[in-house]
Amino acid sequence: MSARDTVLGKIRRSLHVDSGDVGRRAIVIARLEGAPRSVVPARGQLPKEERIALFTAMAEKVSATVARVGRADDVPAAVADFLRNHNLPATVRMGDDGLIAGLPWERTQVEIKRGPSDGNDAVGLSHAAGGVAESGTLVLLSGPDNPTTLNFLPETHIVVVRADDIAGDYESVWDAVRAKYGKGIMPRTVNMVTGPSRSADIEQKLLLGAHGPRSLHIVVLG
Secondary structure, eight states, X not given: OOHHHHHHHHHHHHHTOOTTOHHHHHHHHHHHHHOOOOOXXXXXXXOHHHHHHHHHHHHHHTTOEEEEESSXXXXXXXXXXXXXXXXXXXXXXXXXXXXXXXXXXXXXXXXXXXXXXXXXXXXXXXXXSEXXXXXXXXXXXXXXXXXXXXXXXXXXXXXXXXXXXXXSSHHHHHHHHHHHHOTTOOOSOEEEEOSSOEEOTTXXXXXXXXXXXXEEEEEEEO
């Protein structure tokens, strides 16, 4: 018997249930298949432009910066402008994401590096699967396209999110992720990022960059 079986067996015994209980199994399957929605706040249920405006306001409220571009080809220039305006090195690390990897970076002076970060990169660039207007949160999916290390190791994180992928609430973003991957084939990790890393554990003093990037810049595309 594995350690996992031992732990699960102990939980079952404490609940006085049998692993072969057909009725209980049916309840669990129905719950997983149905993906019931929680209470959804009305705050994010807005027309598209108002929803994006709310997302921007909420992101800026937690110390992120936001820029908006009309076309995908405008993203490299927006990234270059941000790096220059903040005296950051013109070198960015990204994954193999189909949206950002194929952009005309050669039109800028930005050097592109590919693959996961080893902790020595000043700036990471990712493409978020979605945004949540009610809280200004980005939803990032792990994989070769967008390595999770880019979300946490570089001091500065730049994230591109499509305007069309900014939903009013978390439930709508989860619906989109399920539709993209299908039941049971979810990404290994889903990171929800709201503003740069912060902590006030020590003497209640707010410290940016405690567990991740000190700064978060969001480029809304569309």
